[in-house]
Amino acid sequence: MTIKYKVIERGQPGVVGGGEKKFYANTISNGELTLEKLTKRIAQNSTVGGADIRAVLYAxxxxxQDALDEGSIVRLGDLGSLRVSISSNGETSKDEVNTQSIKNAKTIFTPGKELKKMLKNLEYEKVE
Known part of the structure; x- marks a missing residue:
């Protein structure tokens, strides 16, 4: 499968007026795989029914969510892992860093070996 991309122009982040603008490749999505479609595909490739697959996926x-909320890394075998990452304001001293310094949290996904291998072997096609 080929990943399609288009060219976009971006300015420098944090520079008033955008600063020096450069051109970058930006992927074009080719639809989405919803939970319903994922369930059907798994059911086609296994002996497990759709209702059971949905129940397992929702569980x-x-x-x-519970594990990430507790601060655990969620390891999903060959798929990869998920962990919580936070960003915070820079403070002038160690003692000034507290919960109010934290700006937001996000989930970081780290792909497993097979996904990393797939990413290295992608082919690309420029779309105008």
Missing amino acids: MVEVM
Whole structure:
């Protein structure tokens, strides 16, 4: 499968007026795989029914949320892992850093070996 991309122009972040503008490749999505479609594909490739697959996937999301909320890394075998990352304001001293310094949190996904291998072997096509 080929990943399609288009060219976009971006200015320098944090520079008034955008500063020096440069051109970058930006991927073009080719639809989406919803939970319903994912369930159907898994059911086609296994002996497990769609209702059971959905139940497991929804339960997995709840268990993963609980684990991430507790500060755990969620390891998903060959798929990869998820962990919480935070960003904060820079303070002038160590003692000034507190919960109010934290700006936001996000989930970081680190792909497993097979996904990393797939990413290295992608082909690209420029779309005008």
